[in-house]
Amino acid sequence: MPKIANKPDSARRDAFLSENNAWQLAGDRDAITRQFQFADFSEAFAFMTRVALVAEKMDHHPEWSNTYNRVVVTLSTHDAGGVTARDIEMAKAIGRLANGEV
Amino acid sequence: MPKIANKPDSARRDAFLSENNAWQLAGDRDAITRQFQFADFSEAFAFMTRVALVAEKMDHHPEWSNTYNRVVVTLSTHDAGGVTARDIEMAKAIGRLANGEV
Numbered sequence: 745m746p747k748i749a750n751k752p753d754s755a756r757r758d759a760f761l762s763e764n765n766a767w768q769l770a771g772d773r774d775a776i777t778r779q780f781q782f783a784d785f786s787e788a789f790a791f792m793t794r795v796a797l798v799a800e801k802m803d804h805h806p807e808w809s810n811t812y813n814r815v816v817v818t819l820s821t822h823d824a825g826g827v828t829a830r831d832i833e834m835a836k837a838i839g840r841l842a843n844g845e846v
Numbered sequence: 847m848p849k850i851a852n853k854p855d856s857a858r859r860d861a862f863l864s865e866n867n868a869w870q871l872a873g874d875r876d877a878i879t880r881q882f883q884f885a886d887f888s889e890a891f892a893f894m895t896r897v898a899l900v901a902e903k904m905d906h907h908p909e910w911s912n913t914y915n916r917v918v919v920t921l922s923t924h925d926a927g928g929v930t931a932r933d934i935e936m937a938k939a940i941g942r943l944a945n946g947e948v
């Protein structure tokens with residue numbers, strides 16, 4: 745796993761959010777969240793499987809939920825108590841998967 | 847998909863809950879919920895993958911969330927507005943997967 749400073753970085757978080765409107769600040773905590781919608785459950789779970797592989801590789805895991813064709817991903821670094829550079833990195837990686845860019 | 851009556855069945859639901867203490871009534875709605883805990887994310891997602899295959903086969907999908915090694919599964923039949931025989935059938939199938947019986 746790459747060595748990235750493990751501390752909340754609100755400036756980086758806010759810069760990311762301003763450039764990526766699909767992601768939002770989670771209401772009541774220092775976390776970012778995004779909802780993804782797919783054609784059906786099969787497509788949604790295929791996406792989840794790819795995210796799971798990225799998460800395991802990064803040793804950084806999302807909080808997420810799924811209902812049929814919808815997936816809600818929330819990212820925050822538990823140990824750090826907020827959104828760190830690792831969350832931003834993961835958000836970008838997940839966004840690329842959702843867009844089919846990877 | 848087997849033909850099962852698609853209507854809420856509170857008697858069957860309550861009988862299932864009384865025999866399967868790991869499942870509970872979801873607080874504010876006619877749904878049943880259970881939390882599963884695994885050694886790590888990899889084990890948790892392996893379980894989710896097996897549940898996903900069952901769900902697709904049954905054409906009946908859970909609402910679920912995952913945080914690292916924990917998975918919370920909630921079952922209810924959206925179209926019927928409550929817990930039906932299909933949810934009980936799926937709960938049993940999921941329980942067998944979690945116990946490594948299948």
